[in-house]
Amino acid sequence: MIPELGHFALILALGIAFLQTVAPLLGYQRRDAKLLAFAGSAAQAQFFCIAFAYACLTISFINTDFSVAYVAQNAHTDLPMVYRVSAVWGAHEGSLLLWMLMLSGWTFAVSVFNRRIPAELSALVIAVLGVISTGLLLFMLLTSNPFDRLFPVPMQGRDLNPLLQDFGLAIHPPTLYMGYVGFSVAFAFAVAALITGKLDAAWARWTRPWTTTAWIFLTLGITLGSWWAYNELGWGGWWFWDPVENASFMPWLAGTALIHSLAVTEKRGLLKSWTVLLAILTFSLSLLGTFLVRSGVLVSVHAFASDPARGLFILIFMAVVTGSALTLYAWRAPKLATVGDLHLFSREGLLLLNNVFLVVACAAILVGTLYPLVLDALNLGKISVGPPYFNAVFLPLMVPLFVLVGFGAVVPWKKGKAGETWQRLKLPALFAVAFAIVVPLALHGQAALLAVTGALLGAWTIVAASQDVWRRIRAKPSLVAGIASVPRATWGMTLAHAGLGIWALGVAFVISYGFEKDVRLAPNATTEIGDFTFGFVGAQEAKGPNFTAQQGEVTIERGDHSVTTLYPQKRFYPSQRNVMTESAVDATLLRDLYVSLGEGFADGSWSLRIYVKPMIRLIWLGGVLMFFGGCLAASDRRYRLARAADRKLALDGGTQAA
Amino acid sequence: MTKRNQRLLGVAALLIGVGVAATLGFTAFRKNMMYFYTPSDLAAGTVPVGAAAQLGGLVEAGSLTRGDGLKVEFRVADCAKNIPVRYEGVLPDLFREGQGVVADGYMNDEHVFVATRILAKHDENYMPPQVADALKGNPDTGKHSCMPFKAVDKTVAAS
Numbered sequence: 001m002i003p004e005l006g007h008f009a010l011i012l013a014l015g016i017a018f019l020q021t022v023a024p025l026l027g028y029q030r031r032d033a034k035l036l037a038f039a040g041s042a043a044q045a046q047f048f049c050i051a052f053a054y055a056c057l058t059i060s061f062i063n064t065d066f067s068v069a070y071v072a073q074n075a076h077t078d079l080p081m082v083y084r085v086s087a088v089w090g091a092h093e094g095s096l097l098l099w100m101l102m103l104s105g106w107t108f109a110v111s112v113f114n115r116r117i118p119a120e121l122s123a124l125v126i127a128v129l130g131v132i133s134t135g136l137l138l139f140m141l142l143t144s145n146p147f148d149r150l151f152p153v154p155m156q157g158r159d160l161n162p163l164l165q166d167f168g169l170a171i172h173p174p175t176l177y178m179g180y181v182g183f184s185v186a187f188a189f190a191v192a193a194l195i196t197g198k199l200d201a202a203w204a205r206w207t208r209p210w211t212t213t214a215w216i217f218l219t220l221g222i223t224l225g226s227w228w229a230y231n232e233l234g235w236g237g238w239w240f241w242d243p244v245e246n247a248s249f250m251p252w253l254a255g256t257a258l259i260h261s262l263a264v265t266e267k268r269g270l271l272k273s274w275t276v277l278l279a280i281l282t283f284s285l286s287l288l289g290t291f292l293v294r295s296g297v298l299v300s301v302h303a304f305a306s307d308p309a310r311g312l313f314i315l316i317f318m319a320v321v322t323g324s325a326l327t328l329y330a331w332r333a334p335k336l337a338t339v340g341d342l343h344l345f346s347r348e349g350l351l352l353l354n355n356v357f358l359v360v361a362c363a364a365i366l367v368g369t370l371y372p373l374v375l376d377a378l379n380l381g382k383i384s385v386g387p388p389y390f391n392a393v394f395l396p397l398m399v400p401l402f403v404l405v406g407f408g409a410v411v412p413w414k415k416g417k418a419g420e421t422w423q424r425l426k427l428p429a430l431f432a433v434a435f436a437i438v439v440p441l442a443l444h445g446q447a448a449l450l451a452v453t454g455a456l457l458g459a460w461t462i463v464a465a466s467q468d469v470w471r472r473i474r475a476k477p478s479l480v481a482g483i484a485s486v487p488r489a490t491w492g493m494t495l496a497h498a499g500l501g502i503w504a505l506g507v508a509f510v511i512s513y514g515f516e517k518d519v520r521l522a523p524n525a526t527t528e529i530g531d532f533t534f535g536f537v538g539a540q541e542a543k544g545p546n547f548t549a550q551q552g553e554v555t556i557e558r559g560d561h562s563v564t565t566l567y568p569q570k571r572f573y574p575s576q577r578n579v580m581t582e583s584a585v586d587a588t589l590l591r592d593l594y595v596s597l598g599e600g601f602a603d604g605s606w607s608l609r610i611y612v613k614p615m616i617r618l619i620w621l622g623g624v625l626m627f628f629g630g631c632l633a634a635s636d637r638r639y640r641l642a643r644a645a646d647r648k649l650a651l652d653g654g655t656q657a658a
Numbered sequence: 659m660t661k662r663n664q665r666l667l668g669v670a671a672l673l674i675g676v677g678v679a680a681t682l683g684f685t686a687f688r689k690n691m692m693y694f695y696t697p698s699d700l701a702a703g704t705v706p707v708g709a710a711a712q713l714g715g716l717v718e719a720g721s722l723t724r725g726d727g728l729k730v731e732f733r734v735a736d737c738a739k740n741i742p743v744r745y746e747g748v749l750p751d752l753f754r755e756g757q758g759v760v761a762d763g764y765m766n767d768e769h770v771f772v773a774t775r776i777l778a779k780h781d782e783n784y785m786p787p788q789v790a791d792a793l794k795g796n797p798d799t800g801k802h803s804c805m806p807f808k809a810v811d812k813t814v815a816a817s
Contacts, residue, residue: 384691
């Protein structure tokens with residue numbers, strides 16, 4: 001019964017989504033306020049339908065109702081409760097439902113928080129979101145219904161993929177999806193602006209918090225994914241340039257560019273059509289990401305079961321959404337022509353350069369990710385593009401970007417002065433150079449080029465980015481008054497840029513000074529890596545709720561004193577006859593010690609994978625700081641203050657129009 | 659400098675920047691592109707010694723031998739030919755005789771494929787799509803029956 005209710009709620013949601021699209025468009029054409037107002041109610045009704053369907057699926061999982069095919073494929077009676085809830089999005093159908101839940105959730109939020117913006121714009125935004133919703137609901141009902149029944153009902157389910165039985169999975173995909181889907185709001189705002197032909201500073205101010213919020217989630221999702229890959233996949237790296245990772249990274253780069261160009265559009269009224277184009281591209285890249293993961297065209301740890309019909313549907317959907325948005329853009333964008341000057345040496349000029357580097361980096365990754373797929377689709381041979389390509393293109397492009405970040409915080413809008421800039425930046429520059437020479441030598445005794453570059457850029461970014469806050473605080477009589485006077489958006493920007501610098505430090509040090517070693521050790525044998533001595537005590541049986549394991553014991557010593565003892569596991573999950581590697585990590589901010597078990601041999605020895613990774617935590621710390629920076633920026637006072645003013649403006653505008 | 663000149667300068671700087679990036683990208687791309695080959699392709703000897711390549715196929719049952727430490731040798735086969743592969747390191751969890759693998763590496767002058775990375779997915783039913791495609795063979799001639807390489811019984815467990 002419950003699954004049928006869920007299924008019915010989805011069909012109902014499809015009907016509402018269709019109305020949510022059509023009514024506001026008609027209302028806009030006929031200038032009918034009632035039809036426009038219908039958009040908000042439809043969005044809310046749709047959200048409740050989908051939330052209800054989602055709850056139904058969750059209940060089926062909790063009850064392990066194996067008459068539902070999707071539950072039978074992804075649950076097991078031994079599965080712990082927390083993973084039953086997270087198993088809902090553990091495979092294709094459920095993760096699509098989660099996608100839908102988020103989309104309708106975002107639309108719901110738009111309908112609630114958008115009361116302050118003109119009714120027309122708000123209704124059009126909701127209508128555009130309705131188009132996306134209609135397409136995806138059709139996709140779900142036609143090709144991937146999570147509520148399909150299974151007869152005869154199996155006695156036992158096939159269980160959740162053990163790889164996914166980790167806390168990381170419980171939070172990584174939802175956060176990533178929140179980000180992906182969140183960009184649909186920016187996209188909808190862009191399309192609505194193209195339809196109305198009105199794009200001004202107020203539009204940018206309405207769009208900014210939505211875009212930043214989506215970006216926050218995407219940032220967090222990528223950071224979590226990287227941490228999860230490191231922790232769970234047993235590969236010991238933090239980024240592999242795996243096509244699916246790239247699929248989430250490309251919208252991130254485009255979205256980051258969008259955030260910055262929106263700032264220019266709000267403050268200076270420039271780059272309007274570029275901002276709109278970026279909003280369209282960012283969401284298209286999010287859809288591309290969904291396509292890449294769902295279609296099974298990729299050889300990747302992320303790829304779910306492949307079904308050509310699904311891939312084709314998403315591809316067509318993507319072509320329709322992106323294609324029509326771009327056509328609309330080509331037709332209407334000339335209307336958004338900018339009046340005003342742009343000096344290259346000004347904040348907006350530097351932000352434009354920032355956009356160029358971000359977009360070029362994004363394009364380079366796009367080429368590397370899609371080229372093999374295109375070649376394969378055209379039967380021109382099967383190739384793969386290795387991580388060295390991405391490193392060789394991406395890292396050099398980041399160097400000028402990091403240099404720019406430092407300037408961005410200091411150079412004013414409109415026109416900067418070289419002398420003044422130099423006065424403000426000479427100390428940060430000096431500090432960065434000193435830091436880059438001293439720190440690698442002090443910590444590792446040798447100065448690798450990459451480590452010095454990374455330390456230089458990282459320190460420069462952190463110190464130069466904090467100049468803005470520093471100057472604002474110094475301008476006030478007391479520290480407390482100074483700190484209170486700094487707007488949240490400025491704190492957010494500074495924190496996010498500092499996070500970027502910390503990320504750069506981590507990346508440079510991990511690549512320069514990391515050790516990786518595969519060894520075969522007999523019980524009580526030792527091996528030396530860097531300053532550390534790893535001793536393998538042996539391996540014994542261990543038991544978990546739904547697995548059995550071989551648990552290794554590895555002691556780690558540095559000099560004469562013991563650092564820690566690690567217990568990596570090799571797990572066997574009987575329900576799917578699956579073997580999983582559970583690594584063990586001892587982490588501090590300055591270094592990670594990482595051990596995972598390979599295979600056991602007849603003589604009692606094991607193959608072990610041992611890594612020493614300096615400063616790898618800084619990579620994720622940087623991501624987390626960017627996340628918090630985004631949170632501060634999105635909740636800035638002026639977005640809330642502006643509400644009252646905007647509402648008044650909208651009302652006045654409304655009366656005049658009427 | 660007039661505004662017009664300044665703008666021209668800006669545009670020129672952008673073009674140069676993008677050009678440099680494109681050149682960098684293109685060179686890196688050429689260098690890091692790895693073609694995928696089947697054992698038959700490699701056995702034909704058309705692939706130059708030392709060129710980066712990906713080899714995909716099935717691990718021939720009974721071909722795995724272990725050397726010192728973590729050195730292993732095994733043969734990767736398709737329906738027609740097989741190629742000896744040498745690797746040193748930890749094999750992935752799902753590496754089994756009789757199952758599909760993809761190896762990154764190069765052919766050396768002794769006609770042995772030296773693998774630098776071995777991939778086998780975390781799913782026992784998984785076969786890399788390239789391998790699956792390659793094994794389908796030619797539907798017209800109907801040759802390439804792969805019966806000898808059917809998966810062996812999976813009793814490896816956590817031992």
